[in-house]
Amino acid sequence: MNVFVKLIDCPYCHKKVYATRWQLMVRGRLSLVCPACRRFLYHAVRKRLLLMQTVMIFVAVLLCAGLARLNIPGGLLGKALALIAGVIGVMVLGELTASWVSRQALLQRETDRYVAKEKAAEAERKAAERAAKHKHKKKK
Known part of the structure; x- marks a missing residue:
């Protein structure tokens, strides 16, 4: 594979x-x-992934700002290579944290909870519709 x-x-x-x-x-x-x-x-863990992506953006900005302020030998080319290495490092770190946040067991548990909420809301909506129909029939 x-x-x-x-x-x-x-x-x-x-x-x-x-x-x-x-x-x-x-x-x-x-x-x-x-x-x-x-x-x-990944809809069930969407908020966590969005939060993690936001944190990774801040990490990238801080890392790149820190690397730009360092006195790196090689002039502009050295700084550019350091910034590229920093961005690649942040991408790898982001991928590792995203795979940890969206691991299968957590995803399944959150999705089951999400689907249960959807079903409960649907059942509640149908019950309200039935009650409204029943109330409307009594008035006639």
């Missing part, structure tokens, strides 16, 4: 979804859609 391909279980329909690491890094984990059920795979 290719090391650049990651096998992910859809937490909704439990189908296997193949995603390349490049797709996860560039397009983002929030854009993955299950081909079977057409739901976003």
Whole structure:
């Protein structure tokens, strides 16, 4: 199996979804859609991933600002190489933290909780509709 391909279980329909690491890094984990059920795979942990991405942006800015202030030998080329290395380091760190935040057990637990809330809200809405119909019939 290719090391650049990651096998992910859809937490909704439990189908296997193949995603390349490049797709996860560039397009983002929030854009993955299950081909079977057409739901976003990481919707359940979306807030955590957005928070983690925001933190990684601040880390990148602080790291690049710190590297730009250092007296790095090699002049402008040395500073540019240090900044590129810093950005690559932040990308790798972001990918590692994103894979930890969106691990399968946590994703499944959060998705189960999310689906249970959706079902409860739907049942509550249907009960309210039935009560409104019943109340309307009594008035006639």
